[in-house]
Amino acid sequence: MRKLHLLVALLALLPGLAAAPAAAQPRPVWIDDLTWVEVRDAIASGKTTAIIFFGSSEQNGPHMAIGKHNFIARYCAEQIAERLGDALVYPVVPFAITGDATAKTAHMRFSGTVTLPPDVFSGVARAVAQSALAAGFKLVALMGDHGGGQEEMARVAQALDAQSKKNGARVLHVGDLYAKADAQFDALMAKRGITSKELHAGISDTSAIMFLGAANWIRKDQIVAASEANGVQGTPSLATAELGKLYLDMKIDNAVNQIKAFRAGSR
Structure with a gap:
């Protein structure tokens, strides 16, 4: 009978127990999951690093x-962001410099690819970074997972950094995430x-997506040898999820290390 009473008491507590983890969850790192009040308060409580990450919408074979x-x-x-512990992330910008839309160069030869002209890309990077500075972030970190736009981000970061120093804020292009990880x-x-x-x-690109695990992102029966006609430059048939984890860890480690080194040098 005592066991039965204990079971009834436990069952009575289950709704509260189920709700507790949700209530105890830390605030998300994604700005678009927050209200403006929550962003303001997060910055005031020490979340003073903004991550602005450019992706790309382009053919991948x-x-x-x-x-x-x-x-x-x-x-x-x-x-x-989670490794740094004091960062919030702006929505991923899904476009980059991938070729000329009129001349159909580079990735623009393939259906579905989107490109931004260099001046437009630079303008977007500058505007989002300026928005982060206006919000009160003290370090704005620009980074991207595509080659096109790396130089533009570096120039934007350098120019904004020179302007924002006087107000106690800094802007950094995190180039190691892309170039160093590939090397x-x-x-x-x-x-x-x-x-x-x-x-x-x-291998690297395909392995990364294999690790991320969404089966609908890879058509395994369509993995082919590289050619100019199919948009592949490499050997995706050798890709594995294990290699993908290693590759992504390189990107993350390089970014965190560069940001921490920059902070240390700014003190």
Whole structure:
């Protein structure tokens, strides 16, 4: 009978127990999940770093979804913010510089790709960064998962940083996330005897999406050898989820380390 009473008491507590974890959840890192009041209060309580992450909507061969860079950007941005502990993330900007729309160069040869002219891309980067500064963030970190736009982000960050220093704020282009991670992954592949250039939609990109796990983002029956006609530059047939985790960890580690080094040098 005592066990029965204990069971009844426990069942009576279950609604409260079920609600407790939700109530105890920390505030999300994504700005678009928050109200303006919550953003204001988060900044006041120490969440003073803003992450602005550019993805890209572009062809990734016949085997991988156009949103590849955006999927990677969202995962990495969240991981970086959580590792830093004092950051909020603006919505991923899903467009980058991918070629000329009129001349149909680079990725613009393939259906579904979106491009921004360099001046438009720079304008978007500048405007979002200025918005973050206006909100009260003290460090604005610009980063991207696509090659097109890296130089533009660097120039925007340099110009805004020079202007914002006098107000006690800084702006940084986190270039290590992209360039350094690719170099590290190529070195890892070379140690494993793979010396092919994994430039686009190859091992690294395909592995990353395999790790992220959405089956509808990869068409395994459409994985083909690289050619100019299909948009693949690399060997996606060698991709694995394990390699994808290593590659994404490189991106995240490099970004966190660069931001922390920048902060240390700014003190």
